Structure formats: C-alpha cells, structure tokens
Amino acid sequence: MTLNRRKALALMGGTVAASALAAPAIAANRKIKVGALRFTSHSGSFIAVERGYFAEAGLDVELTFFQAAQPMAVAIASGDIDYAVTAISGGLISLAQKGAIKVIGGALAEEEGIDGQQILVSDAAFQAGIDHPSKLNGKSYGVTQTGSSFHYVGSQIAKAEGIELSFKPLQKVGAVIGALKSGQIDAWNIVPHIAKPLAGSGAVHIIGAVQDYIPNYQVTTVFTSAKNAADERATTENFLAGFSRGVDDYNSAMIDKSGGEAGVNEMVDLIHKYVYTDRPREKAAPSIINGTMRLNKNAALNITSVKDQLDWFKAEGLVDGSVTMETLVDPSYVETIG
Known part of the structure; x- marks a missing residue:
C-alpha cells in the first residue's frame, strides 16, 4: 500500500x-x-x-x-x-x-551503565527549587507533538512519581530547546549529546535520567x-x-x-x-x-x-x-x- x-x-x-x-x-x-x-x-x-x-x-x-x-x-x-x-x-x-x-x-x-536520555529543567525552574522529577507536579513539559516519544517518556515519569504534567507540543526539537532555555516550558527529556551541552551552558539543568524510569527502553x-x-x-x-x-x-x-x-x-x-x-x-x-x-x-x-x-x-x-x-x-x- x-x-x-x-x-x-x-x-x-x-x-x-x-x-x-x-x-x-x-x-x-x-x-x-x-x-x-x-x-x-x-x-x-x-x-x-x-x-x-x-x-x-x-x-x-x-x-x-x-x-x-x-x-x-x-x-x-x-x-x-x-x-x-x-x-x-x-x-x-x-x-x-x-x-x-x-x-x-x-x-x-537505554542500557544500564551508559548515560542515556536526561531529564532537563529550565534555569528558572531549577532556581525555584525543582531539582528532581518528583517536584515537577503541575509543571509544563515540552514535546514535539502530542503522541510523540517525548510525550510517552514524560507520562512514564509522571506516573512513577505520582504527579501531573502539562504537555506543550512545539513541533520541532529546536523549538523545544528554545522554549526550555527561555523558561517558556519547565522540563523536557533528550539524548545526552544535546542534554549535556545544554546543561554545561548553565541555561538548563539535568535533574534525572530516563533509564531510572524506563529501564531497557x-x-x-x-x-x-x-x-x-x-x-x-x-x-x-x-x-x-x-x-x-x-x-x-x-x-x-x-x-x-x-x-x-x-x-x-x-x-x-x-x-x-x-x-x-x-x-x-x-x-x-x-x-x-x-x-x-x-x-x-x-x-x-x-x-x-x-x-x-x-x-x-x-x-x-x-x-x-x-x-x-x-x-x-x-x-x-x-x-x-x-
């Protein structure tokens, strides 16, 4: 077909x-x-x-x-x-x-012992005390589209922590990055080659790892x-x-x-x-x-x-x-x- x-x-x-x-x-x-x-x-x-x-x-x-x-x-x-x-x-x-x-x-x-996808928050969220995924209740979470893999991962994190997240579809990875750096959204997850440099710049912060929530994903x-x-x-x-x-x-x-x-x-x-x-x-x-x-x-x-x-x-x-x-x-x- x-x-x-x-x-x-x-x-x-x-x-x-x-x-x-x-x-x-x-x-x-x-x-x-x-x-x-x-x-x-x-x-x-x-x-x-x-x-x-x-x-x-x-x-x-x-x-x-x-x-x-x-x-x-x-x-x-x-x-x-x-x-x-x-x-x-x-x-x-x-x-x-x-x-x-x-x-x-x-x-x-995802494989235990190898750094995988990281959970990130904006600097504004981090300065407000959000230093662990359990503290994201009610916060905004960036996704490309509703029904994307980011949506799946965020939902698994929310379920494990017993919290609610507000998912914000932004269509493109670049748009999610921009929204996170500017504080328009509170959190996101992404592969380490993007997560670590962002965190190193000080614009965002790593607060957890996806493999802790979805092992062998x-x-x-x-x-x-x-x-x-x-x-x-x-x-x-x-x-x-x-x-x-x-x-x-x-x-x-x-x-x-x-x-x-x-x-x-x-x-x-x-x-x-x-x-x-x-x-x-x-x-x-x-x-x-x-x-x-x-x-x-x-x-x-x-x-x-x-x-x-x-x-x-x-x-x-x-x-x-x-x-x-x-x-x-x-x-x-x-x-x-x-």
Whole structure:
C-alpha cells in the first residue's frame, strides 16, 4: 500500500497526534532514500553511507533529514523515503494500523551503565527549587507533538512519581530547546549529546535520567513501508545488513573503545559531517562523545519495550485500541529480545 503525503497525513488525523543479514541485491546500486535526524544516535546510517556498507549491499542511499519523528512516519507511508530510524509515535502506530508501515528492527536503547536520555529543567525552574522529577507536579513539559516519544517518556515519569504534567507540543526539537532555555516550558527529556551541552551552558539543568524510569527502553526503531517489508525482502535485508555494519563500527569505536583515542577521533570526524555541522570540530566533538549510547547489534528489537509503548498509546486514547503488535511489527527480519 503506497500513500501520497496528503493521504498519509489524513490517516494520522485520527491520532492526536544486521551484519551479513543477506547477500547484496542482484540489481546493484538500487536507489533508496533513508530518513534520519541529525542526532548522534543515527550514526549507523551515517557510517554505512560514508564507509560504503550500503553500496556493498547493492544500495545507492540518499539520506533525507527530518526534525521530528512523526513527519518521518508520514514520509515512509507516502513513499517519499524508503527506510528510517526514529522513535515510536502515535502517528507511526496509526499508519501501521492502516497497513502503511512496519517496524522491522531496533536502533537506540537505554542500557544500564551508559548515560542515556536526561531529564532537563529550565534555569528558572531549577532556581525555584525543582531539582528532581518528583517536584515537577503541575509543571509544563515540552514535546514535539502530542503522541510523540517525548510525550510517552514524560507520562512514564509522571506516573512513577505520582504527579501531573502539562504537555506543550512545539513541533520541532529546536523549538523545544528554545522554549526550555527561555523558561517558556519547565522540563523536557533528550539524548545526552544535546542534554549535556545544554546543561554545561548553565541555561538548563539535568535533574534525572530516563533509564531510572524506563529501564531497557527501546528509544528508536528501524521501520519501512508495509509494502517494502512484504514485497521487497532482499532490499530490506540488504538495508539492514549495511546499517548493522555501521552500528557495529559505532559501538566498537565509541562504546568499546577498541580503536583507542584514535578510533574515537576518527568516528567523531565522520559523525561531524552530519551532526553539529554548524559548529567547528573542536566544539562539536565533546557533544558527539557525550551522546554515545549503544545501538542494538544487528538491529535486534526489544519487543517487550515496544509492547509497553503500544499499550500506553492505546490506554491514552492516542491510537485505536484495536491495534496489535502484529499490526505494528514485522518480527521476521531481526532477533527480538526482552
């Protein structure tokens, strides 16, 4: 099922909202478009492009950049892009219900012992005594869209602390950052390569970690159109193979430090072509290094975490209650864990 962008957006209207996995495709240089955010956590795709892993898998990949998760889901459904890595959102789930998209793997995950997403507050809120998530009752919490992953995370924090939050949709990550720095919103959560520099500037403060509230959270997933998942198996396997080689390189250099400092520096140089491109390398490097979180080997998918997220979206009335895991996920491509 291929949808144009208008139809894909209409379907969302009801929402508030692997190394060596396959041999290269026979038709070499198959052109595909891959969606991404300019986040360190999307480095698997960047590396696979830069080091020729997609090309070796028979794919000619063009990266297309977005500023939020839900527009990426629309682009997959409309055929504007072929594969993407992003968080689960209400829009993505609703498009899956319509037979437009499928989650086929996992990418970024929270892992104990590795700094993950941080919970931030504005300087004004911090000066007013909000130095722990338990003190956020009644405060405003920034999200890109209602039904976004930020909404899910904030709700899990509120539930655990027994508090109420006022969610403020601001559409783009940049807008959320601006609102937090200026004190227009009180709190937000974000990956460490953004959280730590913001906190270091003194404009915002870190008051907690997401993994304390959602251990083993599958932060982002790999997804594609339902048509690609069903009818383009070779291409989909080749995409996952190239992507997974990029993930392996990233984890090896940045988490396991197998190449020492030189390996880290080489990887930072590569990532800087896509992340913090408006900063000189010496200023971008600390943020890129601070953002290091493990990416799932071979795009393995934490199915328990995905189910928890789906159940929350359904319970909140953000997606249709009839949506099942079988509707959302095609588990035939990668190992499922959790």
